[in-house]
Amino acid sequence: xxxxxxxxxxxxxxxxxxxxxxxxxxxxxxxxxxxxxxxxxxxxxxxxxxxxxxxxxxxxxxxxxxxxxxxxxxxxxxxxxxxxxxxxxxxxxxxxxxxxxxxxxxxxxxxxxxxxxxxxxxxxxxxxxxxxxxxxxxxxxxxxxxxxxxxxxxxxxxxxxxxxxxxxxxxxxxxxxxxxxxxxxxxxxxxxxxxxxxxxxxxxxxxxxxxxxxxxxxxxxxxxxxxxxxxxxxxxxxxxxxxxxxxxxxxxxx
Amino acid sequence: xxxxxxxxxxxxxxxxxxxxxxxxxxxxxxxxxxxxxxxxxxxxxxxxxxxxxxxxxxxxxxxxxxxxxxxxxxxxxxxxxxxxxxxxxxxxxxxxxxxxxxxxxxxxxxxxxxxxxxxxxxxxxxxxxxxxxxxxxxxxxxxxxxxxxxxxxxxxxxxxxxxxxxxxxxxxxxxxxxxxxxxxxxxxxxxxxxxxxxxxxxxxxxxxxxxxxxxxxxxxxxxxxxxxxxxxxxxxxxxxxxxxxxxxxxxxxxxxxxxxxxxxxxxxxxxxxxxxxxxxxxxxxxxxxxxxxxxxxxxxxxxxxxxxxxxxxxxxxxxxxxxxxxxxxxxxxxxxxxxxxxxxxxxxx
Numbered sequence: 146x147x148x149x150x151x152x153x154x155x156x157x158x159x160x161x162x163x164x165x166x167x168x169x170x171x172x173x174x175x176x177x178x179x180x181x182x183x184x185x186x187x188x189x190x191x192x193x194x195x196x197x198x199x200x201x202x203x204x205x206x207x208x209x210x211x212x213x214x215x216x217x218x219x220x221x222x223x224x225x226x227x228x229x230x231x232x233x234x235x236x237x238x239x240x241x242x243x244x245x246x247x248x249x250x251x252x253x254x255x256x257x258x259x260x261x262x263x264x265x266x267x268x269x270x271x272x273x274x275x276x277x278x279x280x281x282x283x284x285x286x287x288x289x290x291x292x293x294x295x296x297x298x299x300x301x302x303x304x305x306x307x308x309x310x311x312x313x314x315x316x317x318x319x320x321x322x323x324x325x326x327x328x329x330x331x332x333x334x335x336x337x338x339x340x341x342x343x344x345x346x347x348x349x350x351x352x353x354x355x356x357x358x359x360x361x362x363x364x365x366x367x368x369x370x371x372x373x374x375x376x377x378x379x380x381x382x383x384x385x386x387x388x389x390x391x392x393x394x395x396x397x398x399x
Numbered sequence: 400x401x402x403x404x405x406x407x408x409x410x411x412x413x414x415x416x417x418x419x420x421x422x423x424x425x426x427x428x429x430x431x432x433x434x435x436x437x438x439x440x441x442x443x444x445x446x447x448x449x450x451x452x453x454x455x456x457x458x459x460x461x462x463x464x465x466x467x468x469x470x471x472x473x474x475x476x477x478x479x480x481x482x483x484x485x486x487x488x489x490x491x492x493x494x495x496x497x498x499x500x501x502x503x504x505x506x507x508x509x510x511x512x513x514x515x516x517x518x519x520x521x522x523x524x525x526x527x528x529x530x531x532x533x534x535x536x537x538x539x540x541x542x543x544x545x546x547x548x549x550x551x552x553x554x555x556x557x558x559x560x561x562x563x564x565x566x567x568x569x570x571x572x573x574x575x576x577x578x579x580x581x582x583x584x585x586x587x588x589x590x591x592x593x594x595x596x597x598x599x600x601x602x603x604x605x606x607x608x609x610x611x612x613x614x615x616x617x618x619x620x621x622x623x624x625x626x627x628x629x630x631x632x633x634x635x636x637x638x639x640x641x642x643x644x645x646x647x648x649x650x651x652x653x654x655x656x657x658x659x660x661x662x663x664x665x666x667x668x669x670x671x672x673x674x675x676x677x678x679x680x681x682x683x684x685x686x687x688x689x690x691x692x693x694x695x696x697x698x699x700x701x702x703x704x705x706x707x708x709x710x711x712x713x714x715x716x717x718x719x720x721x722x723x724x725x726x727x728x729x730x731x732x733x734x735x736x737x738x739x740x741x742x743x744x745x746x747x748x
Contacts, residue, residue, distance in 0.1 A: 229643065230646030231646055235644035237637065239637065243640070243641040244638055244641070245655070245656050246638075247659050256645070257647065260645070260646050260647050261646055309645070
């Protein structure tokens with residue numbers, strides 16, 4: 146199977162303390178791979194390591210992050226910037242704080258296209274409206290003109306997804322994308338991710354909700370305190386957990 | 400379809416709040432009038448700034464007469480003649496036989512009298528130049544020098560503060576040490592030192608520009624430090640990280656997501672800084688290092704009032720000081736009002 150991303154022996158440390166320890170996994174094309182684990186297990190750090198945006202106190206000690214055949218850890222800062230948003234998109238937990246309150250949704254999506262493409266103003270506008278309707282925002286031209294606080298939480302999260310995919314990435318890193326939403330909206334957003342997956346996009350889903358993971362992910366990796374304790378197809382990991390920590394985690398959701 | 404939420408942009412909210420501040424709004428009007436008079440000085444003033452008549456040295460303000468033997472007439476002024484009293488003091492004797500009508504809108508001037516009559520609305524200076532005219536021509540220099548200086552120091556301050564705060568690390572250290580080099584010298588002495596570095600044979604435009612640059616060089620450092628502090632905190636915002644994950648370049652992030660957040664502070668500081676620049680220009684000119692006579696500025700007009708004798712016999716030469724006071728007060732009050740208007744925590748009592 147075609148791998149989009151493969152992480153090999155990734156170790157991230159602050160000082161001598163290892164936050165992520167020897168983690169390896171692959172993300173096949175067109176699949177949703179979930180990273181699960183409790184707070185402080187290193188899920189988000191792995192997500193940000195892929196984009197090389199971990200806080201400056203943290204260091205990637207060893208390992209490789211191979212994306213589309215290139216080791217991201219070897220790229221120059223400028224090559225890395227061009228990759229972000231264009232090849233890899235990221236969705237965050239709280240869209241209200243990840244949109245700049247001073248600019249409209251459209252202006253902020255436009256920034257991505259300005260950074261990565263040479264499209265004309267008209268073409269960019271058209272592309273943004275297409276993307277906004279792709280994430281099923283009922284009135285794309287209105288959403289374009291809205292400031293973040295003018296949209297509801299669910300709409301805002303859709304706009305966030307739209308912003309992540311507008312540059313046409315092949316991999317989306319979604320960091321707890323539904324944690325700030327109520328249950329019905331969570332389902333809607335997850336359906337959106339499944340639809341993106343069906344369009345051959347690969348998704349790294351960072352979440353702690355095993356119930357949700359069981360519904361949408363293809364594979365799951367269980368992390369505990371920076372170490373990978375278990376990985377495999379979702380049904381296998383959840384139905385026959387082998388590791389003690391996985392059993393606890395699965396138990397907590399039943 | 401959800402209902403459209405009715406909301407105003409931050410600027411609109413700030414403007415509404417600003418308008419409710421009566422004093423601030425009034426001062427903004429005063430400033431606009433001052434700038435208007437300065438811009439239209441050619442039209443408003445009866446004389447050019449260097450039109451002199453030495454026989455009217457320190458001529459007191461001319462009274463405008465509208466009654467002639469109990470009848471309303473077209474406004475006119477009486478002629479005056481200079482004589483000296485027994486103590487050799489200048490005395491202007493009004494000659495009731497000779498009248499000069501005031502012409503309105505003649506020769507492209509708002510009001511004027513025919514020569515050899517002279518019309519000194521606010522008195523004359525030592526060389527018989529009209530103080531009213533010189534004040535409004537001087538306003539062009541004094542009021543524009545502050546704005547230009549502020550514009551330059553703001554561009555410098557925002558750029559350097561933004562870059563230092565956003566990148567941090569050694570870039571921050573280098574830029575901030577550079578700032579401190581400017582901050583450690585007391586402002587006025589730095590100004591004198593920089594002025595000394597300007598060649599003496601500069602013409603008036605070059606002097607004007609060099610004063611602008613000197614003012615800008617003094618002011619940018621403290622602003623850069625404050626903006627740097629704000630940028631240090633703003634760069635930790637989630638939307639800055641989000642913009643990075645989308646591959647937005649650092650410069651775009653600084654200009655779109657860091658600096659606009661400092662607008663409320665910048666706007667207020669901008670106004671407050673203009674007033675300090677007007678004062679600084681006046682200070683330079685009073686000690687004779689600013690714009691040179693015959694070109695007037697409020698500062699060098701006031702330098703005529705440095706000696707006590709002219710002030711006693713011709714107190715109107717202090718008028719430029721009043722205008723410096725008005726302009727500085729208004730900029731300060733407008734600056735405060737703007738800061739309050741942009742501050743979401745500020746509640747009117």
